[in-house]
Amino acid sequence: MKPLLLPNRLKNIGWILLLPSFVVGLVFILFENKFPNTKINVFGFFGDAILSSKLEQQFRVSSVDLIPNLIGICFLVGGILVMFSKEKKEDEFINQLRLNTLQWSVFINYSLLLFCFLLVHGLAFLNVMVYNMFTIIVIYILRFQYLFYNHSIVKNEQ
Amino acid sequence: MNNKIKVERAIHNLTQEQLADLVSVTRQTINAIELKKFVPSTVLALKICRVFNKSVDEVFSLESNE
Numbered sequence: 001m002k003p004l005l006l007p008n009r010l011k012n013i014g015w016i017l018l019l020p021s022f023v024v025g026l027v028f029i030l031f032e033n034k035f036p037n038t039k040i041n042v043f044g045f046f047g048d049a050i051l052s053s054k055l056e057q058q059f060r061v062s063s064v065d066l067i068p069n070l071i072g073i074c075f076l077v078g079g080i081l082v083m084f085s086k087e088k089k090e091d092e093f094i095n096q097l098r099l100n101t102l103q104w105s106v107f108i109n110y111s112l113l114l115f116c117f118l119l120v121h122g123l124a125f126l127n128v129m130v131y132n133m134f135t136i137i138v139i140y141i142l143r144f145q146y147l148f149y150n151h152s153i154v155k156n157e158q
Numbered sequence: 159m160n161n162k163i164k165v166e167r168a169i170h171n172l173t174q175e176q177l178a179d180l181v182s183v184t185r186q187t188i189n190a191i192e193l194k195k196f197v198p199s200t201v202l203a204l205k206i207c208r209v210f211n212k213s214v215d216e217v218f219s220l221e222s223n224e
Contacts, residue, residue: 091184
C-alpha cells in the first residue's frame with residue numbers, strides 16, 4: 001500500500017512557510033502587546049454555544065485579529081507540507097521511519113497533554129490547548145529530521 | 159533477522175550506495191538492513207538476492223528467538 005504523500009518540491013515551500021511563522025509566532029507570544037492592531041472583519045462561526053437555538057445568528061461577519069490567525073495558518077500549512085512531502089528518494093525504510101515517527105509524536109503529544117491535564121488548571125489550560133494544536137507537527141518534524149540525518153551521516157562501508 | 163548482505167557486498171565488490179542503486183532504494187535502507195535496524199519487505203529481499211544471485215535463505219535467516 002503506497003502512502004499518501006505530496007511531491008518533493010512542496011517540501012521547500014513548506015519550510016519557507018514554517019520557519020518564518022515559527023519565529024514570528026514565538027516573537028508574537030513574547031511581545032504580543034507591541035504588535036500593531038490588525039483587526040479585520042471576516043465571516044465565520046462566532047458562536048459561544050454550539051447548541052444555541054439562534055444558530056443562524058452565530059454565523060456572521062465579525063472582527064478578528066489578523067496576525068495570530070495568519071501565523072497559525074502559515075504554520076499549519078508549512079508543517080503539513082514538510083511532514084507529508086516526499087524525500088528526494090522515497091523507499092520502504094523512509095516509510096517505516098515516517099510511521100514510527102508519527103506514532104512517537106502522537107504518543108508524546110498526548111503524554112504532554114495528560115501531564116498538563118493533571119498540572120495546569122483554569123484559564124492557563126487554554127494556552128495549553130493553543131500550543132497543543134501544533135505539538136504533533138513540531139515533534140514529528142524534529143524527530144523525523146533527527147532520525148533521517150542520523151541515518152544519512154553513517155559512513156559508507158566499502 | 160540475520161543477513162549476510164555485508165559479506166555478499168564484499169564478495170561482489172559493491173558499496174552500499176551501488177547496491178542501493180541496483181535495488182532502487184536509499185543507501186540508508188541498505189545500511190539499516192545490515193545493522194538489523196530494519197527488516198526489508200519480501201520484494202526488496204528478493205531484489206537484493208537477485209543482485210547476489212543467491213536464494214533468500216542463503217542471504218537472510220531467522221534468529222534463534224524468531
